[in-house]
Amino acid sequence: MYSIHDIRNDFPILSREVYGHPLVYLDNGATTQKPRCVVEAMVDEYYNVNANVHRGVHFLSQRATDLHEASRETVRAFVNARSTSEILFTRGTTESINLLAFTFGEAFIHEGDEILISTMEHHSNIVPWQMMCQRKGAVLKVIPMTDEGELLMDAYEALLTERTRLVCCTHVSNVLGTVNPVKEIIRIAHQHDIPVLIDGAQSVPHMPVDVQDLDCDFFAFSGHKVYGPTGVGVLYGKEAWLDRLPPYQGGGEMIKNVTFEHTTYNDLPYKFEAGTPDYVATHALATALDYVSALGMDNIFRHEQQLTRYAVEQLRTIDGMTIFGHTRDTADAVISFLVRKDGHYIHHLDLGTLLDRLGIAVRTGHHCAEPLMHRLGIEGTVRASFGLYNTTAEVDALVAGIRRVVQMF
Ligand code: 7TS
Secondary structure (H helix, E strand, C coil): CCCHHHHHHCCCHHHHHEEEECCCEEEEECCCCHHHHHHHHHHHHHCCCCCCCCCCCCHHHHHHCCCCCHHHHHHHHHHHCCHHHEEEEEHHHHHHHHHHHHHHHHCCCCCCCCEEEEECCHHHHHHHHHHHHHHHEEEEEEEEEEECECCCHHHHHHHHHCCEEEEEEEECCCCCCCCCCCHHHHHHHHHCCEEEECCCCCCCCCCCCCHHHHHCEEEEEEEECCCCCCCCCCECCCCCCCCCCCCCCCCCCCEEEEEECCCCEECCCHHHHHCCCCCHHHHHHHHHHHHHHHHHHHHHHHHHHHHHHHHHHHHCCCCCEEECCCCCCCCEEEEEEEECCCCCCCHHHHHHHHHHCCCEECEECCCCCCHHHHHCCCCCEEHHHCCCCHHHHHHHHHHHHHHHHHHHH
């Protein structure tokens, strides 16, 4: 059963106060809070197991290696990859995308080739491709969207040419909550033999994800957004693609043999994992994935969908409210908004700062999606993003808080 009371007790930080008010944490799109079991997994590993992985004959090193590799299997099962060879540990979504942009660029991109991204990408799914395009003389093209924040699928298809080498698209917008039709995007790209990267930073925490069902070629996400620790993330890649990519960084772990003249590289996934991995974080990430799996991703999805719909409904009762996106009720647990007073929008930073004084944590600004802000013709928004532990009472506190703040202007 989905007992919100029990769940909240698993997250010590949720019972703290901010400026004398109970904390209302609605910035889960930026990072999620950690259940006790995740922190305890880290403490336990440092206190009782700690040793470097993959290189020790001794007891602790073997135990740490077992935990690290068991974590890879947990991640594999969580996203339903075919093999643990397809699960690369990185520092997060950003590093996953940079890894792919560099290696894919080296292997497959030539002058005049094209990379396709969407209007609603986070900077981490824009800038690495721009850098790669500059390096290789390639061209970045952008899938347009409607004013309501939906990708234009006909325009997408029309943008695919014989020079398109890769399509990179976010699963869920971190600003609009739009859930993109990624399965359809992938199907269409594959008709043209073009591989697809999905940025899953904002989908993995909120819905079941099956990379084989999606049939994506690459999929990136961050541990810290799915109740795991900071500093660890994942790049999934189909083995056939990963085998054809060169290494990203050189160093220990990623080699088979080294002489001063020549190095042979390790097998997957180690070829892409130079240096000591954050094996404590990988174990804690697996602990987080076990935690959400025990609650059930379907149940989390249902809970957050109900909460999001309730929040949209309640926010719309506020005079002057503009919610961006959310024109379909399939949108995810991220709501960006602005409030108009006396003919202009109250500045997002002012609104966010005054909400903070009431103990309500929201994010303000461009949300690392400046091109999307330009498309919407705004500088920034206030964003409330929900997690598995948020409640309708917290939505009510947000709505009451906004009403109170708006009165002050
Ligand atoms: N992609 C998307 C869709 C994201 O929302 C984010 C982070 C990233 C990539 C980068 O993830 P990282 O873990 O490598 O930093 N998004 C946000 C946000 O919306 N507010 O703070 C970080």
